[in-house]
Amino acid sequence: MLCALLLGCCLAGATQAEALRLYTEEYPPVNFSQDGEPTGLATEVVRAIMQRTGQQAPISVVPWARGYQLAQVRPNTGLFVTMRTAEREQLFKWVGPLARTVTSLYALRSSALRIDSLEEARRFDVIAVPRDWYSHQYLRAEGFTNLHPVTGPTQMILMLKRGRVKLIVLDSLSLSALLNRGGVQVGEMQALFSFMHNDAYIAFSPQTDDALIERWQSELDAMKADGSFAALYRKWLPDQPLPPGPAP
Structure with a gap:
């Protein structure tokens, strides 16, 4: 019984440690806070992806420098939107693009x-x-x-x-x-x-499970294919060109 209890505690601790956490900043209209709640194009896309994958995670609006640091060191942590550049390429795992x-x-x-x-x-x-x-x-x-x-x-x-x-x-x-x-x-x-x-992406910490990255990218590609991404994009950025879709 003691062994079983210890094993259960370890599993619970591991599950808690691997809980998905998401950060964003004040960058309207792509992501920002309104009446204390995160909103914007990228926020709606991220929530749609979570709904499709059956996941739940808090989205915290924080100063950029803080979110940027946390997304590099905490497992299963995402930061959006993050511009994908050569300097950042190896610092994160990427899902996108969400905007150009x-x-x-x-x-x-x-x-x-x-x-x-x-x-x-x-x-x-x-x-x-x-x-x-x-x-x-x-x-x-x-x-x-x-x-x-x-x-x-x-x-x-x-x-x-x-x-x-x-x-x-x-x-x-x-x-x-x-x-x-x-x-x-x-x-x-x-x-x-x-x-x-x-191009702007969701940047995940390098310790994030590759399966999560693949699933999120797949669901984003599906949103682009079925038109739901374009509908959100036109809502928030009606005058901006759509970012590239999935490769054929």
Whole structure:
């Protein structure tokens, strides 16, 4: 009986340790919190996948840097959406893509700034960028020493509006929603130079079971094939092109 009890405790502990956990951030309209609850395109897709697989997992909205660190060290942990880049390729297991985006340097139109290359941007005074975002990692790897990392994109917009910075990094998916949150009109902004094209994925920790990754990818592919993914995408991103579907 003692052996059976110990075995049961061990199994219960293992099951608890392997419970699926999901993290996301404030990145409207793809994923964000509304009235204290996570929502957005990617959140709805993730919930649909869980419904199809019969799984349940809490979705926590946290600062990006925290979720990014947890998704690298905790087994069975997912972070969405995460831009898939060469620098991150070996850090995670991937399910997607959920969206496609173009990343650019932006400034207020009233600033009359002009930047036509990364080399010119490298010589600029200060560039605000969300900490540990793919764009931050890329520019840092390119040798940029003039970056000002901030907690999140909303903070970056407010800094721009208040004149604390003149140049920021944003992408085409979040531009309109984030500017709205910061009280800046789209017409007040100007894209100066586009330097990245990326696909957004669900990133799982490397310790996550391969069977879970395969099942989630299969269900996402099925959503793309039956039209349910496209319906969600048009709901949240009506003006953006669909990401690639499953390979034939």
